[in-house]
Amino acid sequence: MKNRLKVLRAERDWSQAELAGRLDVSRQAVNAIETGKHDPSLPLAFRIARLFDLPIEEIFHDEH
Amino acid sequence: MTNIDERRAEAGMTEGLPMFGRVAIGVLGGLVLVFLAGTAAGYVGAMIEEGSAAPRDAAILGAVALGFAGIGYGVWRFALRGALAEPASGGPGERRTLQRQRRQMGYIALAGVLGGLIGLITGIFDQGDGSLFGGDWESLKLPPMLALGLVVLLIGGFVVLPLWGFRMIDDYKREHNYIAFTGGCVSVLGGYPIWAVLYAGGFTPPPHAFGIFAIAYVSMIASFLYARWRL
Numbered sequence: 410m411k412n413r414l415k416v417l418r419a420e421r422d423w424s425q426a427e428l429a430g431r432l433d434v435s436r437q438a439v440n441a442i443e444t445g446k447h448d449p450s451l452p453l454a455f456r457i458a459r460l461f462d463l464p465i466e467e468i469f470h471d472e473h
Numbered sequence: 474m475t476n477i478d479e480r481r482a483e484a485g486m487t488e489g490l491p492m493f494g495r496v497a498i499g500v501l502g503g504l505v506l507v508f509l510a511g512t513a514a515g516y517v518g519a520m521i522e523e524g525s526a527a528p529r530d531a532a533i534l535g536a537v538a539l540g541f542a543g544i545g546y547g548v549w550r551f552a553l554r555g556a557l558a559e560p561a562s563g564g565p566g567e568r569r570t571l572q573r574q575r576r577q578m579g580y581i582a583l584a585g586v587l588g589g590l591i592g593l594i595t596g597i598f599d600q601g602d603g604s605l606f607g608g609d610w611e612s613l614k615l616p617p618m619l620a621l622g623l624v625v626l627l628i629g630g631f632v633v634l635p636l637w638g639f640r641m642i643d644d645y646k647r648e649h650n651y652i653a654f655t656g657g658c659v660s661v662l663g664g665y666p667i668w669a670v671l672y673a674g675g676f677t678p679p680p681h682a683f684g685i686f687a688i689a690y691v692s693m694i695a696s697f698l699y700a701r702w703r704l
C-alpha cells in the first residue's frame with residue numbers, strides 16, 4: 410500500500426521521531442510505513458488521518 | 474554535546490541506523506556482561522570450595538573485572554549515553570519518542586540485571602556437579618529455598634518481562650515479535666521429532682530438555698533478526 414506520509418511530514422517540517430511521538434509509535438514504525446515495508450493497523454491509520462486532518466484515503470492508496 | 478547528526482536530523486533520520494546500532498551494542502554488551510559475571514561467579518565459587526586463591530585465579534578474576542569495566546563503559550558510551558541525551562530539536566513528538574526510548578532502555582537494563590542476577594546466584598550457590606548444558610540432571614543441586622527464589626526470578630524474566638514488553642511496543646515491533654515466537658514454536662514442534670528420529674537412526678545423542686530449550690531460543694532469535702532486517 411502506498412502512502413503520502415513522508416510528504417505530509419515534510420510539509421510540517423517534522424522529523425520521523427517527531428511524527429512517531431505524536432502518533433505514539435516507534436520511529437522505526439514511521440520509517441517502515443513511509444518506505445512501504447509495513448501497513449499500519451486500522452486504529453493507527455485513523456490516528457494518522459486525525460493528526461493530519463485528512464481522510465484516510467487521501468493518505469493511503471491501494472496499489473491495485 | 475550529543476552524537477546526533479544534524480544533517481540526518483534535518484532529513485528526518487535522527488535516530489535511524491545509529492539507534493538500531495546502539496540497541497544492538499546494548500544487547501550484545503549486556504550478554505557479554507552476563508557471561509563475564511557468570512565466569513567470575515564460577516571462579517569465586519571454585520576458589521571458595523578449594524579454600525585458597527592461587528595467583529593465576531586472582532589474575533583471571535582481575536582480567537574478568539577489567540573486561541567487565543571496559544564492556545560496561547563501552548555500553549554506556551555507545552549505547553546508553555546517546556539514547557539518554559536530549560534530542561537536537563525538542564518538539565512534543567520528539568520528547569515522547571525520547572521517553573519511549575528511555576523506557577525501552579530501562580526494560581533492556583532490567584532484563585540484563587535480572588539475567589545477571591540469576592546467573593550470579595546460580596554460579597555462587599551451585600552445590601552439585603551436574604551440567605544443565607549436558608543434560609546431567611541428577612547431579613544438579615541448589616538449596617531448596619534459593620531454588621524457589623530463582624523460580625520467582627525466572628518467572629519474572631521469562632514470563633512477566635516478555636508480556637510487559639508486548640504492552641510497551643507498537644504494532645510494527647509486535648509483528649516482529651510474533652514472527653520470532655512463531656519461529657521458536659515451529660522449530661520445537663518440528664525439531665523434537667526430527668531429533669528423536671535422528672537419535673533412533675544412530676545419528677545424534679538422545680534429545681534432552683536443554684537442547685530443546687536451546688532450539689527454541691536460537692530459532693526465536695534468528696526469526697526475530699530475519700523479521701527485523703527483512704520486513
